[in-house]
Amino acid sequence: MKSAYLYVRVSTDEQKRKGYSLPEQEDRLLKYCKYNNIEVKGIYREDYSAKNFNRPEWKELFFEIKKKSAGENKNILFIKWDRFSRNVEYAYEMIGKLRKYKTTAMAIDQPIDFSVPESTVMLAVYLAVPEAENTRRAQNTANGIRRAKLMGRYPNKAPIGFINVTLMDGKKAIVPKEPEAEIIKWAFNQVIQNDHRISEIRKIANDKGLMCSRSHFFRVLRNPIYCGLISIKINSNEEQIVQGLHEPLISESLFDQVQSVVNTKRKATAKRDDLQSVFFLRGFLTCPVCDRKLTYA
Incomplete structure (x- = not known):
């Protein structure tokens, strides 16, 4: 590997839960490249969810990959496979697209030797674990919301006419x-x-x-x-x-x-007397397109 693009990603909720940070990931990747004499072609910093690849920085990186010569081998480095994707289906699809442009995606903490057929088993594990975490977290959130509602509390975003507040006991409510x-x-x-x-x-x-x-x-x-x-x-x-x-x-x-x-x-x-005071020009203005009197419908 002579050169590589660096991709660092974090989502807001991950940073709160796990303390991920873009500078920390970037620093580790740069040290890895320096130690292995890898030229850094570019750094792409993403603050976005990995549920799919509809991410601004990833789109820009993928566009850069497509611009390069078809005969040039390219590499993308990131820390772990959950920085790449948290959806197995989309991950395999993107790996296939990158392969089309002679590009290899690689996690420095979870390296995969794609020349070994059995390595696909480990790749499946690395990709499946983050998706399972996401699914479990979503289920736990949904169950927590349901329990709160059964207790008479409304933990979701307040509907129009109400506003979310936090009570003295730390619980969420609407007023x-x-x-x-x-x-x-x-x-x-x-x-x-x-x-x-x-x-x-x-x-x-x-x-x-x-x-x-x-x-x-x-x-x-x-x-x-x-x-x-x-x-x-x-x-x-x-x-x-x-x-x-x-x-x-x-x-x-x-x-x-x-x-x-x-x-x-x-x-x-x-x-309609009270409406007349609101739409007081009804029947007087003429539509310039159809030449008919304007009204409320």
Whole structure:
């Protein structure tokens, strides 16, 4: 090996858990190259997850590899195989692509002699262990979230109208956030009056300061978190509802009434006086494309 590209990678969660650092990896690789008289062609520093190869620095490195002469043998060095990938399928696919460009990937702490057929067994182990770690960590996280929800706590990112906080005991919770919470209360009360279409209510809520798309607004109206309940998914067809410890924005009876309106096709009445004050130019402005009066739909 006469020359090599150095690849160092760390993700934010790994740095918190294991103390990985880019400078530490880089320093070890440089010392390895110096000791073995390997010329460093470039250093690529990545702060990204290794679940796939859709990473900015790796893309740049791979592009550099492709630019080089097809007859030139190239090498990529990293500390361990989990710096290269944490997904067996993607790892083997990328190794095949590198081989096409006469490039060898190598971990200095877990060396593989690709000229020996049995070495593929060790490569499989080196690649499978990080993926198994990721899967186990994801399962543990999901189980922890589920246990917290069963206890009435909401550990996920707070839905609109709430904000995440840490209590005195160190546990996570959600509390109402203004002005969004008050706007959501108003929206629920408007829906049960059935005076306006839900799309019109959403537009007024947006004008009041609730930044919410149409699909997101319908998810808000169907989310029991706002009446103090937490939905826990058991499987694809079953869910469990538990009483939450957070402060509800609306009552359960109001939530049930809103579900009746949302899930039933009902024709809204023609009360639009309050909308006129919001869309006061409706019927006056003309579309420059179709030459029709502008309205709200």
